[in-house]
Amino acid sequence: MVKRNGKPLSDFNSQDVRKEFTWLYSRKHHKDYIDKGFIGYDLKIIKQAIEKYGLFKVLSGLYNGINTNSDYVSIKYILKGFEFKYYLTDHNPELYYKVMAYGNNKVKAYWRKYILLDTKWFPTASSEQRKKKIETKLLEWSNAKEN
Numbered sequence: 001m002v003k004r005n006g007k008p009l010s011d012f013n014s015q016d017v018r019k020e021f022t023w024l025y026s027r028k029h030h031k032d033y034i035d036k037g038f039i040g041y042d043l044k045i046i047k048q049a050i051e052k053y054g055l056f057k058v059l060s061g062l063y064n065g066i067n068t069n070s071d072y073v074s075i076k077y078i079l080k081g082f083e084f085k086y087y088l089t090d091h092n093p094e095l096y097y098k099v100m101a102y103g104n105n106k107v108k109a110y111w112r113k114y115i116l117l118d119t120k121w122f123p124t125a126s127s128e129q130r131k132k133k134i135e136t137k138l139l140e141w142s143n144a145k146e147n
Contacts, residue, residue: 009098012055014046021062021075024101029071036074049079056093058082063100064089091115098142107141110134 007016018039025033035042049058058079064087065078081087089096099111117123117131 009059010055012059014043014050017046017050017055017058017062018042018075020059021066024063024066025071025073028066031071037076042075045076045079049082053082053088054093056097057088060089060093060097060100061087063097091118095138095142099138103141107138110138110141114138 012020022033046058061082062075062078065073065081078087099107103111114131114134117127117134120127123131
């Protein structure tokens, strides 16, 4: 199972999401995240976002926000972008987050192939079969990470 701090991702609360944010931030920017305000407020808006959008949409949105912004980004700034759907993904958020945050290069290459096949305007039967095959492989990988 994909675990952070001994806890499965599906059981995360606002404190765990904040810890995940700081881990992603330090991995991307090679420095520790410095709080830009009161931690209690960050936890409150994370909890509200989880209730409104769901856990994996919040995690994938935070991942996208960290990767598209400079190192001056804050949790509050990214979560405000959710209102305009700026950082949210159109794809399966759980699979997207697990692939992007925990996947190796091979898994990420499969994800890119899947996205290319998924965005095809007029897919052929063979491309649909390839897309389903790649999606099955990604789901198997994701489920193997959980067990």
